[in-house]
Amino acid sequence: MPGEDDRSASADSDEQLLVLPDALRHELKEPMGPIETDADRLLEAVDGPLIAVGDVVTYHFLEAGRPPDVAVVDERTKREAVDEEIRATVTEETTLEATNPPGALSAEMIETLVDAFDREKPTTILVDGEEDLVALPAIVAAPEGASVVYGQPDEGMVHVKVTDDHRAEMRALLERFEGDTERFWDVLE
Template sequence: MTRDDTDDAFADDDQLLVLPDALRHELKEPMGPIETDADRLLEGVDGPLIAVGDVVTYHLLQAGRRPDVALVDGRTKRTEVDAEIREAVTEGASIEVRNPPAELGVPVVRALRRALSTGDPTTILVDGEEDLVALPAIVAAPEGASVVYGQPDEGMVHVTVTDDHRAEMRDLLERFEGDTERFWELLEG
């Protein structure tokens, strides 16, 4: 496993974007259809699969599909996942990064880009929080890819990436606080 950051503390220069309180309500609405059955969700997957969240990743693995990119943090709804889920989703984790809650930092954006560019399934273990990475994943994933993330107490949200979804996520990310110019440089390289 490689670490993308060298310091144990969250470095200020690693901070790119911070979720402003005014945008939090917009993220509560699902960005795609919600599915509770992983097998049924996978019937609609045609292309790369990016999973954001431990429980989502676990259900996809249980259904027999390893995501091409998985982002996990060992937590669900702010509590630790049980040992079975943690072991299943972190097995073979190849990148480890830090990313503070409600932020998108340099290490996680770099890890996402690297994971999307490799042909091998890649699991990114995030120390902190991975939830917001669904947004840049939708922007950076190829047309037709599936980004799946959890909607607490409802199920799995399945976003099939289109130009419209990318534009919507770009608009949302532009409204975050921080260095959007550097963020786009890192994400789009």
Template sequence: MTRDEPADETPADEQLLVLPDDLRNELKEPLGPVETDAERLLEAVDGPIIAVGDVVTYHLLQAGRQPDVALVDGRTKREAVDAEIREAVTAGASLEVTNPPAELAAPVVRALRRALAADDPTTIVVDGEEDLVALPAIVAAPDGASVVYGQPDEGMVHVTVTDDLRDEMRALLERFEGDTERFWALLEDAASNGE
């Protein structure tokens, strides 16, 4: 990035999808049941866990389960998380990427692909925002995997990956603005390597 570029813009070759304004309200609805107790949530888990968000990841770690893939950005509800959470969720972080707010950029999609294919738990530290990564994670994760993300002021949303849900997320992602063809090429690589 040169000094002339605004800090919140992604280089054109790295930007894939941008969340259009008309989808923002639609995405506020949880995609699955909302749980406030991590231990109870874990009772319903059968397979790998992809955690999206610092507080969600922290609660899963506190309940004794390291997510197979965790995406964290050091923030919750647009505020910095406290030091205890930040240290707990970034300990042993494997990958660091940039992903601007309201976007899905190539680096985070590539990191998700690598994390899903890895044998060991992988934490991806995102400079920017990781919220939207739950959508491609649902598409790329294997059947029966759990994608868990935070619902502000409510709890943790637990989504169990199925073919129907994958199709729903594909349709939703098709409504984003940007280079969907390149996005799918990167993500399909993730799905084929992750299974």
């Protein structure tokens, strides 16, 4: 029956594919690239697609006049609600929505990220939950030379210029997460 298929597909999309184990948390505290505090200066080093993970990072790029090709926001920064100006600015052009629990990567989040990469126009994904870990699959899925930028609390914006080495490093890290890594890679790729 069509209704049953629709319900089971929806249920699958809510599942947590990967969960960050406590043993890996300390490794994610180290920035994966150089830290910049000035969006204009960071943008000087961007010559391909721009992927922003985080509300404050996305806000800075929008204020600098460079909408990210893909932005992932959750209306929060450092686990607190962002101020109204940031929220209104980063969610104004929301194109897609996804649910993603804290400390995990859901099937729905990964499917939505892949969808965003396939779009021609700048796409903002509004996450119900937490977007913190989305930078990892974004680095794997982004094209060579793309810039994935995420916030480093109280320090600035971390700029990862995507290379095969970065992808390999993120793949190895994601393989150490708990969950269904095989299905995760099927959804991402």
